[in-house]
Amino acid sequence: MKNPFKNIGPGTLVAAAFIGPGTVTVCTLAGVQYSFTLLWAMLLSIIATIVLQEMAARLGLISGKSLATVVKNEIQNPALKVGAVVLMLSAILIGNAAYEAGNISGGVLGLETLVNTAVLNINDFELNLWSLLIGSIAFILLFLGNYKLIEKALVSLVILMSLSFIIAAISTTPNISEVLKGLFIPTVPEESVLMIIGLVGTTVVPYNLFLHASLVSEKWNGVADLKAARKDLYISITLGGLVSIAIIICAAAAQQTEIKNAADLAKGLEPLYGNAAKYLLSIGLFAAGITSAITAPLAAAYVAKGVFDWKVGLKNVKFRMVWGVVLVLGVLFSSIGFSAIEIIRFAQIANGLLLPIIAGFLLWVVNKKNVLGNYVNSKFQNILGSIILITTIILGARTILKVIGLL
Template sequence: MIKNWFKNIGPGPLVAAAFIGPGTVTVCTLAGVGFGYALLWAMLLSIIATVVLQEMAARLGIISQKGLSEVIRSEIKNPVFKTLAIILILSAIVIGNTAYEAGNISGGVLGLETIVGKPSISVAGLSINLLSIVIGFVAFVLLYIGNYKLLEKVLVSLVILMSIAFLITAIITKPNISEILKGAFIPKFPKDSILTIIALIGTTVVPYNLFLHASLVKEKWHHKADLKFARKDTIIAVVLGGLVSMCIIISAASIQTQDISNAADLAKGLEPLFGSFAKYFLAIGLFAAGITSAITAPLAAAFVASGCLGWSTNMKAKKFRAVWMFILLVGVISSSIGIKSIEIIKFAQVANGILLPVIAGFLIWIMNKQSVLGIHKNNVKQNLFGFIILGISILLSLATLNKVFHLNLF
């Protein structure tokens, strides 16, 4: 049975790998340290929203055998709207993923540094972190081979490693189960928690994952009969990913100090309480989170750019490779010399904040088109869930704009 499940495992774990990056680890850490178990319900809500939207993206990919950006190009007939949609998508996904890539690589480096120290060399007065180059090289090799099955196996292994590492870290902290259940099922809004709640949802319901999923399912599955495998794959992987995020919140909640700003501080905070082995489990999880996101972010951007611009989405096509190579290169350089591209990341946050309701709205619209999906279009229940999530994504978008531009909307 397990062998059969592994055979039918698909892009779901890659989607989970994409949303559990170092940014997610940091947000979950801050949520746990700042509010204990009180915000676990926001993660539960995020998991449900992600399952609903990713199932739609997977269904679209299998039935149409096209990526989401390809469908956008073909279904928006008005040239002005089409151009605006393409510009917004390219800005948010391609530029956004370029901005986040340095953080993905740096997160993987933080995990490795806990285990092997900080190897660096000095070139022209600049201190270059060698671990950034190592992670960049591993990501380059896996992406350049362009073999979906190999990529899938490596990322599934890393996701399993990450899941085990964070789960063990959470168990070590001996959490209070009844308090966890209260935090997960009884929504609370502690003082000053609204931005953390928004961040927890925003870091899980990720626009670029919708594009990545729709593009990857057609690499794995080609027949309508495969929908049941895709649905099961999506639910298992996203729920597992959400549990990993919850484990990070639970681990962080056990730390008594408030002087924690990222996952590296979480590792230091756990050490005096639970010994050095807890720190190492966390380091392995952080490394896996960093390297998986460092691979999936450039891959998603390449699928999006190729679909939007009408290029081949074959993973070995020259233009496809050029996109992910550029993003990976910028990420490696920025990470290895320690550039903090705050302004670009702010731009990416705004673009992604605007993009989520736009893409969620477009996805719901397209999922109701019989001409695209036939009998596999959305039913009433799927639309109901979809519109609730659309409403949440609009609030998220307003909150992101509020956070970046200090508009005092909340």
């Protein structure tokens, strides 16, 4: 009781990662277009996230190895091993660069709702200074290489983000019975399937599985801390889910169909609920951008560390080079005029391709006794995991087909 935050850690970083601008944007569109009717999809997404992240955390804590390391070590066929390594490395790096651009762009949207756009002109080249600011904050925290400092910074930002969105949702005074109906009575309105796909895809984030498996060993030591790791996970993901639900509730209150992202939502709520709603939502979006801008490069570096068996810490040059490349690409793509919505959409394509593969790898290794001993999946966990895997395959295929115009 002396320190209630003692066991808060990796789970909060995972929540910080999945509550990024992509999630904020998708939840905003879901609320504007379908009011409370798709809240059940978010609830199921939260449950799926908890199931998969628990497997990843258990794997990292019991084996003491990262997900990438375990997958590489357990594949015996040389050709398949090389293929898996190339797939994990390239997909995570490319996918996280796309996520990073969307994260920074989303944070910029939040800032630009409160202050004017700041652009630096270099000949014919325009550079968004707010992108540089967010990238610089992420760079400083990552470069310092202190896990406890990163953890404290992200926990603080997650609390700020959570309070911003939840207070904004409460201020809209939603109809509680309608909210409960939306949460627990699944309905699929006409042409809402792709929105449901988006809610699942933006919550169950593949790079979080790598990140969580790696981070638990930074915070805890082995089997004795499994209970604490699970408690941290359950609380953090549930809090992240409440934030997503709060955003949907805010958007449902806006009653305007021209809203395309959270920045529009902040402006749209201002006439109805005053300046407070605008500031709360904008600060929340800014915090969401920064938290995800830190975790995406960090996850990519941990994947590279596991794939190449680097016995290095956060301050190692090779580790820094990986997250540095992802961060620089994110800043560049977000600052040279690409649409934030288009960047987020591309990140969702990467998610659709990657999630079923990574979820399949995870489900496979958490059933191997030589890796987890008596802590392998139970039958119930395998049933849940299999349902989630099949669902991600279907949803991933639907997402990709929709984006390329075949659906």
